[in-house]
Amino acid sequence: MTFRSFVKECSEKEVLKMLSIYIVSSWVLLQVLAVTWDPLGLPKISNTYLILILLLGFPFYLYYIWHLKLAKWEKDKAVRISKKGKAKKSGFYKMYFTYMGIISGLCVVASVFIIQNNFGRTLKLPTAISTDKIAILKFGNNTGDDSNNIIGKMTSDWIMHGITQHELGQVVSPEIINDYLGFLSTSEEESDEKKVVTQYFKPAKVIVGNYYLNKDELLFQCSIMDGSYDETFISFEPISCDKSDPLVCIESLKQKILGYLITEVNPSLNLEETPPKFEAYQYFIDAEATFGDNERYIELLNKAIDADPDYFEPKVMRVAYYYNISEFRKADSLKNAIVPNSRDSDRQANLLKTYNALLEGDNRAIYKHTLYEYKFAPFHLLTNAGAMVVTLQYVNKPKEVDTIFRAVSMEGMNLESCTQCKYRIYTQALANIELEKYDEAIKLLRPLTDVVDDLYLQRSLMSAYVRSGKQDELENLLERLKISNSGAYMINAQSYIGKEFLLLKKPSQAQIYYDRVIALATSEENKESLAEAWYALEDYKKAESIYENLHNSSPEDITIMSHLAACYSKNSKDQRAQQLLKKINQARSDYQFGSVDYALAQYYARIDNKALMLKHLMKSIADGNTYTPMTFQNDPHFLKYREDAGFKEILSFWH
Template sequence: MNFRPFLIECRDKQIFKKLSIFIVSSWVALQALAITWEPLGLPEKSVTYLIITLLAIFPIYTLFIWKYRISKSEKEQLDEDELKKKQNQFQKLFYSSLSIITLLCALFIVFIVNNKFLTKLQLPVFEKSDKIAVLKFGNNTGNSEFDIIGKMAADWIVHGITENQVAQVVSPEIVSDYLSILNAQATSEDNETILQDYFKPSKIISGNFYLEGNTLILQCAIAGENINETIIAFKNNECDKDKPLDCIEELKQRIIGYLITKDHPKLNLQQTPPKYKAYQNVLNAKANFSNEAMYIDLLNKAIAIDSNYFEPKVLRIAYYYGLGEYKKADSLRKAIRPSSFNNTRQRNLLNHYEALIHGKNDKIYSTIKKEYDFAPFDIQTNSTFMTVALQFVNRPKELDSIYNEVTMEGLDLLNCAFCPYRIYSKALADIELKKYDDVITALKPAIEIIEDTYLKKPLVTAYIRSNKSAEVNTFIDLLKLELPLEDWQNMCLFAGNEYVLLNEKSKADEYFEKIIHSSPLESNSYTLAKAYYMKEDFSNAQKIFKNLYQANPKNINFTTYLAISNYKLGHAQKAEDLILSLNDLRADYQYGNIDYAFAKYYASTENKEDMFKHLRKSLLDGHLYTSTSFQNDPHFKSYLKTKEFESVMNFWH
């Protein structure tokens, strides 16, 4: 195709002249705006917007020229056929040129938009997530020799986060790589822009360091996705300038400890995060709760690593309380001074252990409920609240909702330290609610996995109270093959007591006889003495209890059962002297045991008024509702349906 006539005609029709006028005018407008946008207060990208606008207008302007290129006079000088032929030839070439111009303008617009408003290079852009960016620490010492400390701090923190699989990490090197690529085309990018535009981390760790004499001081903070919004600023770390790794390791522990615990702020017992190694020891202690030696050793290690770590301190109080070492537990509680914290949950927990050690059951319940409200899904807290609701304030109806907060589906009972206690408490509550079949259904598979004897007792109760005598006999006989003699005898004593509560004396005596016949000759065991006592063979019971009492006159149970045996044998004065001697044994941390012993004695002597007085007093001092006390104690079976006893059961309601 010959373009020469077309070009000549474009010149003749002044198309080039008109296009030149547009281009020159556009160039002048751009130069003017490039100089004046800032003084006029226009956006920085005003020139870019104008270029895009002019590029978009240029094809339209060219089309406008075509539409009006031939004047009316030109049309009059040509006949119709000649005009039509000439127009068709010119039109084809003109529209081809216009298409090329339009395509080039469109490409320029796409290039400008992509280059100025989108990314300059097709680097990967990450979605916002839990990634953590670590920036190189700033050197504020004024000495470039210390620059290596900034890199060392960042590298050490990155390594700690990665090693412990806390989150994905964007290291300073990755940021620098992106920055160097982008700076090849533009120098306006910086660390903050790179992080926000490309990586979108949820947290940014940054810091700096400086010297005070020979002391290196390391500062650090964690910001959110907006680097100007600080989430937490850590306490300054100080160390010898020649041992910077001491500061860095301390800071790393704090950072990882915070990141591990940050997602559940209500569950954090600390105002400041614990050191990660201390936190690991606490987790390992909880996992080995059933191994007492390992449990307390790990708690002590956690406290040694981080003396400000609150949780292992309260867990250690609970440990010694559970062992019955109440004085030591109280001493450890007092060692945590109230002035050393301002965390509401910490105060509540210390109030809880204070109430626990002093036997204030109502306060124990209210404080553990607050703790439960903080952490209803924490299995240890959940288990503790179940125990308190049932045994401290006798609220069995509450246990269903508490138990159901933590699903047992899929849990490995062998590796779940607190699961057996939850199952046990739930079973005891269901027994009080007369849901015996539920207890049997839950416990039969559980005892196949969990060997603890205490979990078998609610199953015995459920069998007996649902009138399944054959199942009880079979179960007890099977246990004889599995348990040591003393444990099996205790199980027989427990079964006999259950039958006494049901006024089935003959069945009860069968189990007491099992104990008597399986005991060695001349035995002075407590279980044997109780078997005689419950069988109402007070003569033989009195002989054994007398020997036990003489060996240990400060034992409350020996004294009580000996006094009752003497009373039943007609030695009223001797019995009275013995029972009153319990007043000399009163001491701290007894939790109503002596008053409960008085109540049993007065129940046996049919002194109803004094019995109820001491029962109430025992509750005020912290006595518990257990599987063998109060409504489950055969001493009170004659009073179970009285209004007075009902008020005892509802004492804390």
């Protein structure tokens, strides 16, 4: 039976009519549910469940049509008998069940795809307690004196501190709300706290309050409302204290709030806590305000600690400061001197464990402790961005980055003024590139790179263009960058593109960009880029002479030594190469996080010694090295080994 005759017979037997009824009815049901799920109080996922039911029900409906309409007609047909004496199936019967099988398979595949996209993309975090979000609004200063604004800041911070320390809920702080107010576009209408809280965070409870002066007394009022501002759960009795010691009021108010919340979660938790001294708190708040001014920032942190040696947070922030500027030994010493307050042991101990893992190069522990902190504040931009970076670059799990990224809505954000937003987009784009989702990376990056001219963002866009074969877009980007950037900037960009083409095994394309680097790198400060270009093009004689000069200028630089050693080996100067390898090995010290072994791995990869390359590369990642756009799978040294089982084991070492 031909397909045309099969369709004709289906039409005659009203099969197509019955299929149309199913399809149209399904469409109407979906349209109705899309409009009514919210008024009916159904979850939004109800639409997905209905689609799955209709998809999986379609094959059964096809069989129902056969059983109801067609089986009798088939039975009444003149039966053909085979040579073996058995009844032969008609051509219509065979074709009907063949297409029914194909359609059933497509329905199952579509259902699996829907299930995977809607239910299979959830990040597996450490088990979290089941709590609701609690928003804390900025306490109103009704004293008439702006110098008292810090009292409101301290009140909300101290309440937030108590809630998170006792794991009573995920807190939306006034600072987070303020961030959103600043980042949201306000061209149409002015954003307000209530709108941001209800639209972006949807908390179960909102804490509101204000304070004012009554002669020499400071009085606090506070209420807890539902997330829609429709119902007041409790209004606390006013709390008063001497105006010179607001911490008495703040501590008393915090205890009342925690006492109310804790009866709903865990009445056995210990409520007692020691607040910092007011002077120390002022120094710490001032330090946060000067973040970025390193000298002033660390000065204020030290003053906060001197004013109150028991104040935990500035001590941890001081460890973070020295870690971020690569003074690892000092950071480790300061970290070891911190003793967590036993009454706040869980979260404080977790922060200390995080920095301990960072300083030990234990990426798996870094990931674990970072996600423990993330579960309390997944919508806090800085915490969210940190979780994304750790997930991608410390443990190489690009598939899990998307779940963290989507925890915070980017709708309406002013990307130019939101540093954390830029880091989040950058990290998400890198994850997409690793997953070969190049168009998604471009869609994320292009609007940002149109307004922000940062090389790290431009380079990731270059990667997406190169790997997706968009050569014209790549050249247009370079032309635009050339207008407003320095020669050094363009040398760096061209070198990076050359590296990307090497990763695609397109050396002729890579040479075009390395030739541009060679033409541009004429000054002394660009000699390292020039050496890298000749090295990438495997002209080891020209690279050797430049690397020798660089080595004389920077005799402790292990990357320069590694590349120079490779040049010596390629130029049959094995004794010199061995001398440099010995010097690299002697450079080992604490807090190097695998950098020495990575340099050795690059050398052995260049001279095709696979066994030693894998050995040193494994040692490098085990000692805390990270997966970046320039290392491991993104390093041309290891291009020929990317499909090797040993290399893949290194990429999944921390899984």
